[in-house]
Amino acid sequence: MIVSGKEVAAKNLEKIAEQTKEFEKKYLRTPTLAVIIVGEDPASQTYVRNKINGCKQVGFNSLSYEYPDGTAQDEIIAKIKQLADDSSVDGILVQLPLPKGYDEEKILANIPDSKDVDGFNASNIGALCLNRPLTVSCTPLGVMKILEYIGADLRGKNAVVLGRSNTVGKPMAMLLLNADCSVTVCHSKTVNIADYTKNADILIAAVGRPRFVTADMVKEGAIVIDVGINRVDGKLCGDVDFEGVEPKASYITPVPGGVGPMTISMLLYNTLASAVARENER
Ligand code: NAP
Numbered sequence: 001m002i003v004s005g006k007e008v009a010a011k012n013l014e015k016i017a018e019q020t021k022e023f024e025k026k027y028l029r030t031p032t033l034a035v036i037i038v039g040e041d042p043a044s045q046t047y048v049r050n051k052i053n054g055c056k057q058v059g060f061n062s063l064s065y066e067y068p069d070g071t072a073q074d075e076i077i078a079k080i081k082q083l084a085d086d087s088s089v090d091g092i093l094v095q096l097p098l099p100k101g102y103d104e105e106k107i108l109a110n111i112p113d114s115k116d117v118d119g120f121n122a123s124n125i126g127a128l129c130l131n132r133p134l135t136v137s138c139t140p141l142g143v144m145k146i147l148e149y150i151g152a153d154l155r156g157k158n159a160v161v162l163g164r165s166n167t168v169g170k171p172m173a174m175l176l177l178n179a180d181c182s183v184t185v186c187h188s189k190t191v192n193i194a195d196y197t198k199n200a201d202i203l204i205a206a207v208g209r210p211r212f213v214t215a216d217m218v219k220e221g222a223i224v225i226d227v228g229i230n231r232v233d234g235k236l237c238g239d240v241d242f243e244g245v246e247p248k249a250s251y252i253t254p255v256p257g258g259v260g261p262m263t264i265s266m267l268l269y270n271t272l273a274s275a276v277a278r279e280n281e282r
Contacts, residue, residue, distance in 0.1 A: 001150075002246065003253050005142070008149045009261035016268050017058040023275060024059075031275040032061040033091040033117065033267075034083045038076060039069035039099040043231075048095050054264045060271065063089070069099040073107065080110040090275035091117030093267070096167070114278060117270040120167060128171055131178045135270050140172035142262025143204060143225050144179070150251050152202065152223055155180040160196050162186050162213070162239070163206035168227055172204055193217070205239035215244035224249040227259045 024030055033055055037048045048064065055062035065079055076094075083089045092115045098104050108116075113123045119137040127134045147154065159181035163169035169185060177183045181202065186193050188207075197203055197217040205213050206227035218224060228239025238255030246252050253259055 001251050003146055003150055003251050003258070005146060005253055005258040005260065005262045008146060009142075009265040012145070012262075012265040012269065013054070013058055016265070016272055019272060020059045023272065023279075027275075027279050029088065030059065030061045031090050031272050032063065032088055033093065033271045034063040034065070034089050035093050035095065036065045036067070036076065036079065037095040038067045038071060038102065041097075041099070043229075044095045044097075050264055051093070051267060054268050058268050058272075060268065061088075073102055076102075076107055077110050080107070084110065084112050084115060087278075089115065090278060091115050091267075091271040093118055114281075115274060117267060117274055118167075119171070119270065125166070125171065128174045128178075133178075135274065136175065136266075137167055137171040138266035138270060139168050139206075139227060139259060139263045140175050141266045141269075142259055143172060143227065144175050145262060145266065146225060146253060146259070147202070147223070150223070152251075154202070157181050157201040158184070158199050159202040159204070160184045160186060160200035161204045161206065162193070162197070163204075163208070163227070165206065168206040172206065172227075176202070176204075207239050209239055210237050211239070211241040213240040213245060215241065215248055218245050218248050220248055221250045222248070224252045225259065226253050226255050229255060229260060 035048055035051055052062045083092050092111045108120055113121050116124055116135055119135040124135045159176040161169050161173045164185050164187045173183045173185045184196050186196055194217040198219055200222055202223045204225045208228055210230040210232050224245055226238035226240040230237050236256050
């Protein structure tokens with residue numbers, strides 16, 4: 001069965017829009033997300049545009065700051081600090097990857113935990129590892145929502161995560177572990193990846209390699225979630241060879257229209273949660 005992330009995300013957005021109206025009635029202000037982009041990478045520009053459009057769709061305010069590649073790192077950090085001190089801003093997002101030469105870790109460290117709606121800060125990752133999640137990274141959270149939507153029974157299942165990035169693979173593995181899966185994480189140094197994937201009841205592909213997962217690597221009836229976004233001959237494709245794998249999978253997400261829309265809806269979900277938490281702390 002092909003799972004439309006687009007459909008699941010649309011339902012989430014409707015719910016967030018309703019909750020935003022309630023928030024405005026109660027707190028007499030509108031949730032606000034600030035987005036910072038550095039450089040002219042077309043894919044990043046598209047992601048930022050989609051995030052801003054998402055804000056409009058659910059009724060958030062959005063602030064967008066665009067800096068040309070070469071802008072002094074201190075200038076970007078100064079903007080983050082200003083947004084951190086602005087009580088009307090609920091979430092701050094720096095679009096990654098930053099162009100070469102910027103110290104991503106140093107820049108992101110200036111986003112306060114309470115406004116880290118991407119969930120990339122060490123304390124948010126740490127809280128997830130302790131199974132006391134605060135703000136969880138949007139893409140892995142979106143994958144969990146898809147698994148919840150299809151009613152996947154995760155307890156005791158073998159989950160294999162391909163990729164170990166701090167933003168996708170690692171938090172994904174933690175979420176699955178917290179949901180009682182037995183988790184294996186594979187990466188570029190893993191020998192014979194297929195030996196692991198063939199045993200996966202749940203297979204999450206986040207390697208950024210077009211059609212990396214082929215039918216012979218997949219267990220019959222597995223749930224296959226394709227996080228990858230690759231461009232081949234001007235067309236988008238995932239990390240899974242969709243045509244080959246789809247007949248074997250019990251559930252599979254397409255690219256585009258799978259995990260991507262979920263990521264944006266989870267960003268808005270995190271922003272609203274941050275707005276509510278900040279109001280409750282006042
Ligand atoms: P990343 O930071 O480049 O990490 C890629 C991971 O895949 C690394 O852990 C790397 O291993 C591993 N890898 C690369 N080649 C491999 C190979 N041949 N065999 C096994 N493992 C391999 O990428 P990312 O940010 O995690 O993103 C992964 C993919 O998801 C990309 O296509 C990205 O565009 C996409 N993405 C989609 C969304 C969405 O909303 N749908 C959001 C974020 C990312 P090492 O650690 O050993 O180098």
